[in-house]
Amino acid sequence: MANLLEVTDLCKTYVVEKRQNNVLKNVNFSVAEGEMVAIMGPSGSGKSTLLYAISGMDNATSGKILFQGKDITKLSGNQLAALRLDEMGFIFQQMYMMKNLTILDNIVLPAVQSKKTKETKKEKVKRGEELMRKLGIIEVADNDINEVSGGQLQRACICRSMINKPQILFADEPTGALNRNASNEVMEELVKLNKEGTAIVMVTHDAKVAAKCSRVLYIVDGNIKGEYDNSQNTDVLEKERERALHNWLLDLGW
Numbered sequence: 001m002a003n004l005l006e007v008t009d010l011c012k013t014y015v016v017e018k019r020q021n022n023v024l025k026n027v028n029f030s031v032a033e034g035e036m037v038a039i040m041g042p043s044g045s046g047k048s049t050l051l052y053a054i055s056g057m058d059n060a061t062s063g064k065i066l067f068q069g070k071d072i073t074k075l076s077g078n079q080l081a082a083l084r085l086d087e088m089g090f091i092f093q094q095m096y097m098m099k100n101l102t103i104l105d106n107i108v109l110p111a112v113q114s115k116k117t118k119e120t121k122k123e124k125v126k127r128g129e130e131l132m133r134k135l136g137i138i139e140v141a142d143n144d145i146n147e148v149s150g151g152q153l154q155r156a157c158i159c160r161s162m163i164n165k166p167q168i169l170f171a172d173e174p175t176g177a178l179n180r181n182a183s184n185e186v187m188e189e190l191v192k193l194n195k196e197g198t199a200i201v202m203v204t205h206d207a208k209v210a211a212k213c214s215r216v217l218y219i220v221d222g223n224i225k226g227e228y229d230n231s232q233n234t235d236v237l238e239k240e241r242e243r244a245l246h247n248w249l250l251d252l253g254w
Contacts, residue, residue: 003066004167004199005031005054010063012046012053012222023049025222027063031168031201036194038210039203040249041219047203048172050219054201055088055170056080068167086116089161089198093173095153097145097160103153104128104141107160114164124163131159135189151182158189162198169193171202175209187212207249211242218252226252 012024023046031037039047052058054065056072065072068087072080084090097106104125111124119127132138135155140148148156154174161169174190175183183206191212194200202213210216216228228248233241 001032001034003030004033004035004068005201006064006066007054008064008066010050010053010065011061012049012058013061023222024053024060027219027222027224029217029224029227031199033167034194034197034199035215036191036200036213037202038213038216039201039219040205040207040210040216040254041225042254045219046222047219051170051172051201051203055090056084057090085110085114086164087167089164089166089169091154091157091161091169091171091174091202093176095145095150095157095177097153097156099145101145102142103137103145103148103156104132106145107131107156107163110160111163116164128159128163131162132156135159149182150178151185154178154182154186155189158186158193162193166198168199168201171200173203173205175204175206183209207246208242211238211245216245216248218249218254220253 007027007029010024010027011022014021014023027050039050041047049058053060060073072083075083101109108125108128111127112121129138129141132141135158137152137155140152145153175186178186187209190200204210211230214231216230217224218226228245230241230245233244
């Protein structure tokens with residue numbers, strides 16, 4: 001399977017009060033087409049910084065980030081914005097949506113802004129409704145964002161992230177603000193999307209969530225300290241997958 005994303009010698013440095021803070025230090029890894037990768041590590045290890053850098057939401061200090069063979073570190077701000085809009089989807093712990101729009105309008109908004117296809121707005125709305133139906137939230141299409149549960153809102157965020165048919169989803173603690181039942185429901189939907197071919201890279205602190213991924217990267221002090229291959233454990237019971245990953249994490253000092 002071809003690599004969708006290749007990261008080479010990625011560094012990210014912040015300068016605060018004339019002091020350098022090297023958050024990422026020569027990070028190297030790749031993500032294959034259709035792969036689901038979790039990024040784990042202690043607080044302050046650089047997990048979210050890494051996610052933002054590889055998705056083009058933040059600029060790298062040095063290194064290469066190849067997405068579909070194109071080095072995104074060389075793109076202009078407008079080119080990056082178009083790439084993120086058309087080929088990438090984003091899900092965050094805080095479920096940001098426009099308060100003056102309905103749930104459906106929020107989902108369709110990126111499609112309306114995109115020039116990726118020549119669909120009419122009516123066709124884009126229909127696609128948004130199909131996504132909502134697929135994720136079991138069509139009944140809240142006309143609701144305001146404060147009229148739905150946290151689980152429904154996060155599934156709406158997944159719909160929004162998928163509206164432009166991206167090659168990859170980037171998720172930063174997508175279940176962090178949810179209770180366990182809602183978290184399980186959201187992860188079920190993400191696993192389904194991944195099985196349908198969408199690559200996913202997610203930051204999580206939850207081993208139960210990470211156990212559903214095919215690979216886990218463990219980052220400490222801006223370096224990838226270990227890599228766990230979970231792709232061969234598809235027939236293993238979920239509890240056993242979680243236990244095996246948990247033991248591996250403990251060996252790394254988690």
